[in-house]
Amino acid sequence: MAGEAVSIKDLSRALQTDEKVIRETIHALRDEYDFEQRGFMLKRFGDNIQLATRPLYAGDVIRLLQPVQQQSLSQAAMETLAVVAYKQPVTRAEVEQIRGVKCDYSLQSLITKGLIRETGRKDTIGRPILFGTTDEFLSHFGLEGLDSLPPMPQEAESNKDTISDDDTELIP
């Protein structure tokens, strides 16, 4: 009924059922919808579930609804977002180090779009703000969770690296 995404917690409360049971049911429903290639499917991102159309039928949906075209992110925004996504939690200075440019505008823009958010402060001098991605980020990219992020291209072996320690956090 909701239309928008519903969190598993809310579902559990509304249906007065255990979260574990909810998850299992969702799993079963998804399998059924997928098996029958139904027009709709259950989209999951983070701990949220939403009813959505199946990409298979995207052409039909577009013809029917002519929905508002979604804007894609710019190159700079995408790069900034990639850094935050793969290295979160990360400070603005760290992002700027990697990209080699100042990132105030990109970061602010991503915050406004709801794709990243402040997740706390780093325990170093100046206590800089840390950034991380949001559930909306997952939704926008069709990811179920952060582990669904595509792996980064491998580094060349010759690099002895400070970076490799951080990398192993997210690369499966």
Next chain:
Amino acid sequence: MINRAFKLKDFDGPLDLLLALIGKAQIDIRDIFVSEITDQYLEIVRNAPDLDMDEASDFLLMAATLLEIKSRALLPRPPKPEDDIDPETELIRRLEEYKRFRETAESMKEFEEAAKRVFTKLPEEYPLPPREIELTGLTLEGLQEAFLRIWQRRPKLDDNPESNHYAARNIHRDSHTVQECMLNLIYRMQKKKRMKFEEAFSDAPTREEVVTYFLAVLELLRLGRMHIRQDRVYGGIELISGKARNRKQKDLVDMNDEEVNGTEQ
């Protein structure tokens, strides 16, 4: 010269530019210092027209770093142990890291495109049944007291509008409208290019008449049909037909308007 094709403003930052130069020369990132890439970079920065400090500072920092690396290569190695971070390897590492993130951003873009084919609904709005509100603390005595209070406060029977706010009064139609006054002024100023504000209305004007004429003057000022002069604060106002020709003739009101709009005449 390769440099003509590369303009600083086309690039997102020094790493972006360096990678482009490396790509164009088709060499490995690790060979950056044995090639002419750094010289090309420095040349591009040197030749960039009118560097905007905000945007260029990153490029300049990189230029300085490259020069430092080059000069270190020219000098004999110091006998003491090397710094932990050798700027040359550090730069190469940064370039490779940046390149990886660029490629990752590309693949994320593909995900974004795919996700666009999944459509969802916006949050539904439904008319919910009205919330049940529970009222507490209601008693008959409370109701009586409230009524008594209102009753005691009611205005005395008094028809005079001056003393009784609630007494009936007549509402008059405006004797003058701003429209009429504007037309009047325009008509009269066609004959007489300048006039005093006081001349606009009759000898014994009502307050309403004066105020309406004043509003008419303001409107005509705004439309540029006239301008005014006032030599001192609270002094007489002179109405002059047409737009002011130079700044000296302008009234303070005009000037503030311009300053607010940010235009110069």
